[in-house]
Amino acid sequence: MAILDILHYPDARLHTVAQPVKAVDASIKRLIEDMAQTMYDAPGIGLAATQVNAHVQLILIDISESKDDLLVLINPKITERSGEQDYEEGCLSVPGVYDTVRRADRVTVQALDRDGKPFSLKAEGLLSVCIQHEMDHLLGKVFIEYLSPLKRNRIKNKMLKQQRDR
């Protein structure tokens, strides 16, 4: 297992659109292991392959208190969404920035699990937010793109300054 480097905004690679996983083979399983270790180490409650510069449709989520309930979604597709909720989001690719995003309250998602087996999941609340946040990463989208251009520019400058000062 290995801890992978997480890309930080405004890295252009975060805007790459991920490709579908063709086969849940040994290399994908290794990526899942490494991403899990990276997510728990960070720590975060979700991680998209995009964030570790692997541009395949793979996301990991663990919103459990005990950090022992890893959810793996490969080639996820949202088939139903309803309602609205506002949630204060953060992102490992935009460290130190938190802001409110409005998303669907409930989603139904279809995906493959880590054995390549199809499953369907209904989610609400934080899990639903997290699924939508991670699926945005696979489309090359970071949550701050929902904020006003003014806020986004301030965040971009703050991030660039942080990276200069490191």
Ligand code: GNR
């Ligand atoms: O760790 C994370 N916390 C979080 C909090 C509110 C809404 C979304 C998230 S996901 C984030 C990890 C991350 O950046 N995933 O892409």
Ligand code: NI
């Ligand atoms: Ni994120």
